[in-house]
Amino acid sequence: MVMIRTRQSTRRLRVMACLAAAVLLVAGCGSGDGGSKGDDGRLSVDASFYPLQWMAQQVGGLHVSVSNLTKPGAEPHDLELSPKAVAQLNDADVVVYLSGFQPAVDDAVKTAAGTVFDAKASAKLDRTFGNDTTGEAKPGATDPHFWLDPAKLAVVARSFAATLAERDPANAKDYRAHAARLVAELDGLDRAYDSALSDCSAKDLVTSHEAFGYLANRYGMEQVGIAGLTPGQEPSGADLANVTTFVKRHNVRTIYFETLVSPAVAKTVAAEAGARTAVLDPIEGLTDRSEGSDYLEVMRANLKNLQLGQPCP
Numbered sequence: 001m002v003m004i005r006t007r008q009s010t011r012r013l014r015v016m017a018c019l020a021a022a023v024l025l026v027a028g029c030g031s032g033d034g035g036s037k038g039d040d041g042r043l044s045v046d047a048s049f050y051p052l053q054w055m056a057q058q059v060g061g062l063h064v065s066v067s068n069l070t071k072p073g074a075e076p077h078d079l080e081l082s083p084k085a086v087a088q089l090n091d092a093d094v095v096v097y098l099s100g101f102q103p104a105v106d107d108a109v110k111t112a113a114g115t116v117f118d119a120k121a122s123a124k125l126d127r128t129f130g131n132d133t134t135g136e137a138k139p140g141a142t143d144p145h146f147w148l149d150p151a152k153l154a155v156v157a158r159s160f161a162a163t164l165a166e167r168d169p170a171n172a173k174d175y176r177a178h179a180a181r182l183v184a185e186l187d188g189l190d191r192a193y194d195s196a197l198s199d200c201s202a203k204d205l206v207t208s209h210e211a212f213g214y215l216a217n218r219y220g221m222e223q224v225g226i227a228g229l230t231p232g233q234e235p236s237g238a239d240l241a242n243v244t245t246f247v248k249r250h251n252v253r254t255i256y257f258e259t260l261v262s263p264a265v266a267k268t269v270a271a272e273a274g275a276r277t278a279v280l281d282p283i284e285g286l287t288d289r290s291e292g293s294d295y296l297e298v299m300r301a302n303l304k305n306l307q308l309g310q311p312c313p
């Protein structure tokens with residue numbers, strides 16, 4: 001908080017200085033080409049939600065100052081940006097976002113002066129939503145939740161390192177080294193998931209928020225969503241009846257819910273169908289209720305809950 005405020009006030013000073021110097025056509029205010037940096041010598045990076053913030057911090061290290069447009073505990077799907085947040089985004093050296101995920105950010109990046117990195121370009125979003133109990137996909141809705149597949153996040157991290165290296169060539173070597181270290185950590189996580197989930201008795205992953213399609217796909221499971229595209233979406237009575245029937249028929253033992261929204265729906269289905277509930281965190285934002293203090297820790301907690309819930313030996 002303190003850091004953000006300090007950065008904003010130094011920005012304000014910078015903007016004022018730029019305005020004062022405008023008649024002299026001084027270059028280097030806001031963005032322009034190559035490495036315009038804050039007074040602390042670091043690139044200012046605005047990330048649109050938590051996994052991208054974490055990735056940007058890992059890759060940028062001490063050369064960047066990263067802030068998150070989605071405040072802790074807020075739901076990123078329906079993010080609204082204040083005029084102040086839009087102004088901050090416009091002034092950032094680098095903006096990291098995922099197009100098609102947060103409409104307010106899609107709009108705001110159109111006027112961003114800095115380098116804009118869209119994770120979608122490297123994340124290969126090849127899944128659509130709505131593989132519900134009838135197996136029908138709702139056409140046109142792309143599943144954005146790539147970060148729950150560590151292999152996809154690793155590809156995005158490498159691509160982001162290349163973008164930072166281009167923006168700030170003096171530190172290019174560091175960005176590549178940081179990315180390599182991050183990719184190694186994500187590889188380790190991927191291997192842990194692979195071996196832990198290779199022999200589970202249930203392959204159906206029943207979740208309140210349909211965020212685990214990429215994860216399920218990578219580790220040989222099938223996601224069955226209770227709600228649809230966004231966690232706020234209320235399932236209809238027919239949806240609930242379908243899922244309850246599915247849970248009973250497929251002998252599903254666990255219904256997963258997430259930390260940012262109420263578990264009421266998952267609990268209702270579980271009670272109806274004689275299953276239990278457990279947390280599976282889509283890591284769209286961290287709160288003090290998160291089962292870990294960063295992406296890696298929450299992913300490991302998710303793995304433990306999956307092993308117990310599916311269950312896997």
Ligand SMILES: [Zn+2]
Binds near residue numbers: 209231284
């Ligand atoms: Zn989501």
